[in-house]
Amino acid sequence: MAELPEIMILSRQMNNELKSKEFESADIIQEKCLNMGSNDFKRQITGKTIKKVYNKGKWIFFDLSDHYNLLLNLGMGADILYYSGGEFRNEYQCRFNFSDNSGFTCKFWWFGHVELIEDHELGEHKPTKDIAISPLDPEFTLEYFKSICKGRSGIKNLILNQKKIGG
DSSP, X not given: OOOHHHHHHHHHHHHHHHTTOBEEEEEESOGGGBSSOHHHHHHHHTTOBEEEEEEETTEEEEEEGGGEEEEEEOTTOEEEEEEOTTOOXXXXXXXXXXXXXXXXXXXXXXXXXXXXXXXXXXXXOTXXXXXXXXXXXXXXXXXXXXXXXXXXXXXXXXXXXTTTSOO
């Protein structure tokens, strides 16, 4: 399972490499990993540009043009592979192609999700709306940690609670 440090590094790498790229198309092999039908997904993502990539907990968020967001949850793990020059030789459930002949593929090991949602839906997106700040965020101070520990006898349940500690 991908853990918070890997997700943070991956989202930073994706932001550095993919920022300002425009989706030309998407190829979906495993429609079950989407939050909508593959034809709707492909139609809606085409032409969108990546403004920023970041993580919230174990989710990777792509802030897209036209008030959309692409969300990736790697589930129990995934291979996310970037390619350029139109060449790719790996297996995948989803492939995202950019207008410059580059792209990336996702091969989920188990339970991966790809969701395309509009900005106004983010606040009510059940899997991500209540994720707290991560231990590596500047807002995660000693005072914050003390406040969420107050009145608890054990630490394990606290650490696993995404509403208290993201990731």
